[in-house]
Amino acid sequence: MPIFLSTTDAGFEQDFISFLGMKREDAPEVDDVVAAIIADVRARGDQAVIDYTAKFDRLELTPETLCFSPEEIEAECAKVSPEDAKALTLAAERIRAYHARQMPQDQSWTDPEGAMLGWRWTPVSAAGLYVPGGLASYPSSVLMNAVPARVAGVERLVIACPTPGGAVNPLVIFAARLAGVDKIWRIGGAQAIAALAYGTETIQPVDKITGPGNAFVAAAKRRVFGKVGIDMIAGPSEILVIADSSADPDWVALDMLSQAEHDASAQAILVTPDAAYAQQVVAVLEKRLESLERREIAAASWRDNGAVIITRDLEEAAALSNRVAPEHLEICTEDPEAVSARITHAGAIFLGQWTPEAIGDYIGGPNHVLPTARSARFSSGLSTLEFLKRSTIAKMSPGALRDIGPAAERLAISESLEAHGLSVRARLDRLNQG
Amino acid sequence: MPIFLSTTDAGFEQDFISFLGMKREDAPEVDDVVAAIIADVRARGDQAVIDYTAKFDRLELTPETLCFSPEEIEAECAKVSPEDAKALTLAAERIRAYHARQMPQDQSWTDPEGAMLGWRWTPVSAAGLYVPGGLASYPSSVLMNAVPARVAGVERLVIACPTPGGAVNPLVIFAARLAGVDKIWRIGGAQAIAALAYGTETIQPVDKITGPGNAFVAAAKRRVFGKVGIDMIAGPSEILVIADSSADPDWVALDMLSQAEHDASAQAILVTPDAAYAQQVVAVLEKRLESLERREIAAASWRDNGAVIITRDLEEAAALSNRVAPEHLEICTEDPEAVSARITHAGAIFLGQWTPEAIGDYIGGPNHVLPTARSARFSSGLSTLEFLKRSTIAKMSPGALRDIGPAAERLAISESLEAHGLSVRARLDRLNQG
Numbered sequence: 001m002p003i004f005l006s007t008t009d010a011g012f013e014q015d016f017i018s019f020l021g022m023k024r025e026d027a028p029e030v031d032d033v034v035a036a037i038i039a040d041v042r043a044r045g046d047q048a049v050i051d052y053t054a055k056f057d058r059l060e061l062t063p064e065t066l067c068f069s070p071e072e073i074e075a076e077c078a079k080v081s082p083e084d085a086k087a088l089t090l091a092a093e094r095i096r097a098y099h100a101r102q103m104p105q106d107q108s109w110t111d112p113e114g115a116m117l118g119w120r121w122t123p124v125s126a127a128g129l130y131v132p133g134g135l136a137s138y139p140s141s142v143l144m145n146a147v148p149a150r151v152a153g154v155e156r157l158v159i160a161c162p163t164p165g166g167a168v169n170p171l172v173i174f175a176a177r178l179a180g181v182d183k184i185w186r187i188g189g190a191q192a193i194a195a196l197a198y199g200t201e202t203i204q205p206v207d208k209i210t211g212p213g214n215a216f217v218a219a220a221k222r223r224v225f226g227k228v229g230i231d232m233i234a235g236p237s238e239i240l241v242i243a244d245s246s247a248d249p250d251w252v253a254l255d256m257l258s259q260a261e262h263d264a265s266a267q268a269i270l271v272t273p274d275a276a277y278a279q280q281v282v283a284v285l286e287k288r289l290e291s292l293e294r295r296e297i298a299a300a301s302w303r304d305n306g307a308v309i310i311t312r313d314l315e316e317a318a319a320l321s322n323r324v325a326p327e328h329l330e331i332c333t334e335d336p337e338a339v340s341a342r343i344t345h346a347g348a349i350f351l352g353q354w355t356p357e358a359i360g361d362y363i364g365g366p367n368h369v370l371p372t373a374r375s376a377r378f379s380s381g382l383s384t385l386e387f388l389k390r391s392t393i394a395k396m397s398p399g400a401l402r403d404i405g406p407a408a409e410r411l412a413i414s415e416s417l418e419a420h421g422l423s424v425r426a427r428l429d430r431l432n433q434g
Numbered sequence: 435m436p437i438f439l440s441t442t443d444a445g446f447e448q449d450f451i452s453f454l455g456m457k458r459e460d461a462p463e464v465d466d467v468v469a470a471i472i473a474d475v476r477a478r479g480d481q482a483v484i485d486y487t488a489k490f491d492r493l494e495l496t497p498e499t500l501c502f503s504p505e506e507i508e509a510e511c512a513k514v515s516p517e518d519a520k521a522l523t524l525a526a527e528r529i530r531a532y533h534a535r536q537m538p539q540d541q542s543w544t545d546p547e548g549a550m551l552g553w554r555w556t557p558v559s560a561a562g563l564y565v566p567g568g569l570a571s572y573p574s575s576v577l578m579n580a581v582p583a584r585v586a587g588v589e590r591l592v593i594a595c596p597t598p599g600g601a602v603n604p605l606v607i608f609a610a611r612l613a614g615v616d617k618i619w620r621i622g623g624a625q626a627i628a629a630l631a632y633g634t635e636t637i638q639p640v641d642k643i644t645g646p647g648n649a650f651v652a653a654a655k656r657r658v659f660g661k662v663g664i665d666m667i668a669g670p671s672e673i674l675v676i677a678d679s680s681a682d683p684d685w686v687a688l689d690m691l692s693q694a695e696h697d698a699s700a701q702a703i704l705v706t707p708d709a710a711y712a713q714q715v716v717a718v719l720e721k722r723l724e725s726l727e728r729r730e731i732a733a734a735s736w737r738d739n740g741a742v743i744i745t746r747d748l749e750e751a752a753a754l755s756n757r758v759a760p761e762h763l764e765i766c767t768e769d770p771e772a773v774s775a776r777i778t779h780a781g782a783i784f785l786g787q788w789t790p791e792a793i794g795d796y797i798g799g800p801n802h803v804l805p806t807a808r809s810a811r812f813s814s815g816l817s818t819l820e821f822l823k824r825s826t827i828a829k830m831s832p833g834a835l836r837d838i839g840p841a842a843e844r845l846a847i848s849e850s851l852e853a854h855g856l857s858v859r860a861r862l863d864r865l866n867q868g
Contacts, residue, residue, distance in 0.1 A: 229812030
């Protein structure tokens with residue numbers, strides 16, 4: 001049974017807190033296995049990667065076949081229908097246009113003391129994108145990771161994608177080519193993350209690893225964090241819909257199901273001030289559920305994690321949404337902008353009932369790699385910035401050093417860092433001589 | 435003996451690669467201990483924090499004394515000399531002015547299809563700053579963490595700072611008050627990180643934890659990452675100076691020592707095309723070393739981790755520096771801007787010999803929390819952005835959905851996500867009826 005709460009209920013606050021703390025995913029403890037795989041890849045390089053691929057993906061590789069050849073890539077791309085190719089091309093263009101606007105500006109200015117200050121953005125040199133194999137091998141995720149990297153100016157861009165038993169999704173290969181990926185390694189799991197982070201004889205290491213994956217991939221990313229950059233550790237995802245009766249209940253129900261169908265641990269939440277409307281949405285949702293291809297997954301998600309919350313008004317709905325900090329927030333109300341203005345924590349906001357969340361998954365332009373499991377409280381979705389880093393810049397004039405140097409010297413002394421102080425004092429002495 | 439390399443040596447490339455791979459820090463394996471402490475704080479709350487503080491900091495606290503009272507804060511601030519107060523106030527102002535310029539702009543535009551797209555930045559609600567106790571309890575680090583948080587608009591800002599045996603650094607308390615910190619908890623170690631991440635009866639949890647710390651703090655931050663945001667896992671720090679003979683060898687030597695005096699695992703590297711000049715710098719450095727208060731630490735750093743690299747020219751010096759990706763890069767050459775233009779990876783760049791690195795530690799304006807241990811290849815120093823996150827925004831018009839919706843539906847079908855496709859199709863059908 002999904003959870004039904006109303007803010008006017010006596011025990012609401014306590015019920016809502018336990019709802020927020022609800023654990024939706026039992027991540028298996030794979031940390032020791034992953035540590036051993038990483039150590040082995042560091043010690044044995046290619047051969048370790050080849051051995052694990054034989055074991056986990058039932059695929060025999062050699063150093064030469066670790067990577068898709070240009071001919072293999074062409075052959076896979078040729079399998080893609082013109083309609084799919086056209087849709088992916090449109091998606092890539094729209095994602096590129098959106099992410100190009102995220103390119104930050106360098107800054108430089110001179111302050112009143114004569115110090116030149118600023119910063120400069122530069123791209124990460126090499127990035128590796130992890131793409132899961134099997135059923136969750138999504139071409140849209142290839143675009144969402146690779147296009148921002150290319151927009152940022154990443155020089156060398158590679159993909160690791162396992163091909164269990166040799167099975168390849170041609171759309172993934174097509175999306176990789178479309179986004180300008182340089183190499184596709186047919187490896188997965190912790191062994192792929194280890195190879196990308198530390199390199200092997202054949203596989204060059206990268207500086208940053210992004211992309212979703214299973215528990216092994218997540219644990220490996222957490223372990224190599226520091227040696228390379230990573231994007232985030234993705235958890236089970238969620239949608240929260242704030243709606244009023246102006247929104248078609250069928251559309252809202254379908255949007256909720258489009259989250260629920262991902263995964264039994266996904267979560268769909270309806271927040272509305274209109275209890276009768278909520279009943280309508282639930283009725284349509286349960287009817288639609290019956291005929292859905294992925295009805296088992298979606299039904300489990302709805303039963304175990306679904307929720308309906310009735311609020312006094314839309315203001316209260318926005319406040320509750322902020323406490324959830326949902327990955328996806330749909331605002332299907334008469335005046336969605338008014339509600340949106342009250343939103344402080346959400347990964348992606350979809351305004352108005354003509355903006356189903358699925359548009360954002362594929363073709364809207366914004367990224368679909370978003371902070372899950374309430375992490376929108378402190379983090380953002382994937383963006384061009386993820387593939388850039390900033391060097392701060394400072395240049396003192398002699399006059400600026402004369403003005404602010406003594407304070408630096410004073411603070412160095414107060415922290416008992418003598419050489420810090422002396423490095424300023426030696427210059428101040430020269431100025432005082434001159 | 436520090437390492438001496440020259441790019442014209444036969445074995446240079448191999449020597450440089452092993453230099454890059456050199457391990458400077460043996461981080462103790464504390465992960466199991468830290469996991470147990472975190473679990474205990476989650477289970478027993480205040481009492482666990484109080485017990486660990488008694489054990490590790492030899493300090494008996496109660497729930498009431500976990501936090502500095504306003505009177506205690508006043509009393510500590512009263513101990514600060516007017517000169518130190520003035521220097522800290524100037525530093526805070528300059529850091530604030532620099533970080534205010536980092537506030538990013540919201541964006542919103544309508545594309546040719548009629549889709550409104552954009553994003554909006556919002557602050558993290560609550561942040562916790564870790565400040566080490568004892569010798570490395572630096573007021574400058576309080577400012578470098580707290581000021582950007584305040585500039586970003588963080589509502590609730592707290593500090594955790596252990597006070598071993600009850601010892602407090604009044605300058606830390608003064609800096610916290612100056613930066614507008616709301617609460618100072620006198621706790622440290624993994625227990626402080628656990629309390630900030632999960633909360634206790636007395637300590638409210640935060641959304642983001644930043645700040646340096648020992649191996650226990652680092653391991654705890656890595657463990658709570660995901661539950662809350664963290665800044666980075668700091669490693670041993672380094673300075674690389676690119677110099678030519680236009681720079682005073684004494685100044686360059688002092689700048690290198692100001693890194694070396696931090697920590698035996700710190701690293702100072704000189705890169706210059708002028709071998710005779712390098713000898714001068716080394717001679718002055720070793721002379722200066724003799725009389726330094728922290729000579730034991732600085733000498734160990736120089737002996738075990740110091741390096742001098744002679745290059746063919748300044749272009750080659752810049753290229754090698756990029757491979758090191760130093761935390762601090764000083765360019766003490768006749769035309770520092772020309773060298774700087776070739777720099778692609780560095781945490782902070784200091785231009786010209788009038789800009790000692792110590793200026794950046796205290797008062798320049800840029801942040802001194804910077805990516806260490808070669809992580810400037812993929813990450814940036816602390817900034818205002820660290821305390822903000824971005825919500826993407828999309829609003830389709832019916833016309834925009836008619837234009838791009840079919841491609842989204844197509845891609846949903848290709849990924850076998852039926853409800854995704856239906857959520858678009860239901861709306862397209864309405865448009866086609868209308």
